[in-house]
Amino acid sequence: MGVFSRFTDIINSNINSLLDKAEDPEKMVRLIIQEMEDTLVEVRSTSAKTLADKKELARQAEKFENDAEQWQEKAELALSKSREDLARAALVEKKKCSENSQALRDELSHVDEHIAKLQDEISQLQEKLADAKARQKAIIMREKTANSRLKVKRNIDSDKVNDALNRFDSYERKIDDIEAQVEAYDLGSKSLADEIAELENDENIDDELAQLKAKMKPEQKSK
Missing domain, CATH: 1.20.5 (Single alpha-helices involved in coiled-coils or other helix-helix interfaces)
Incomplete structure (x- = not known):
């Protein structure tokens, strides 16, 4: 099973939890990132164990190959001593060791392919995780801003x-x-101030009228 199919199963198993938190995008994002991190840890652990198993298989294959070489030498020795029966028996054992070694080598070839795909999927998951973390803050900020705007709208339109x-x-x-x-x-x-102001205006007009009369008297005499 690939990393992403495994991750899909994890998300699907938590679909009810996601739906329960659907009104809180911040919690949803955190949950998804947590699931991705847990999956990454689990897959890395599996990858490490697979690598250890591969080394063990390689050691076993190498041992069978060494045993096959030894049985080859024993067959040659028995034949040199005119013990064809022993030489035949040694070649039978050599054949078993060679077959076991080849089976392990074939298995190692499949393990190598599996590890290569696993490493590729781990790299993809790491990239997705880094992208999710980078977008997490932006998503949370958008959610908070949207909620704030919604509250303002509700208050503006409220009764x-x-x-x-x-x-x-x-x-x-x-x-x-x-x-x-x-x-x-x-x-x-009228206030006291208003009455006094009127008196002042009247006095000014009287003064101006007196000046006008004084000015006009010489003119009348000359006529």
Whole structure:
């Protein structure tokens, strides 16, 4: 089973949990990243064990090859001593060792292919994990910003805000009425300062009239 098929199984097994947290994208992102990290740790552990098993298989294959060489030497020795029966028996053992060695070598070839694919999938998963972590902060920021905007929109469109604004309008109208009443009381009444100001204006006009009369008297005499 590949890394990504394994990861898919993990996500599918937690689909109910994901749905429960669907209203919280931040938790979903953290869960997905955690699953990816756990999968990566698990696969690396499996890869390490596979590499150890490969070394053991290689040692066994090498041992069978050495045993085959020894049985070859024993067969040659027996034949040199005119013991064809022993030489034949030694060649039978050599054949068994060679077959066992070849079987292990074939198995090692499959293991190498599996390890190569595993390493490639691990690299892909690491890239996906790095990308997910890089996007995690941006996703969380977008989610928080969207929630903040939603709260503002709800407040703007809420009846409470509209009621408050209506109350403000009502208060402003009441204050306008009060100010109008105050201004009505002031109509027709003069303060001491207003009366004094009027006297000053009258005095200025009298002075200006006297000056005008004085100016016009010489002109009338000359006529």
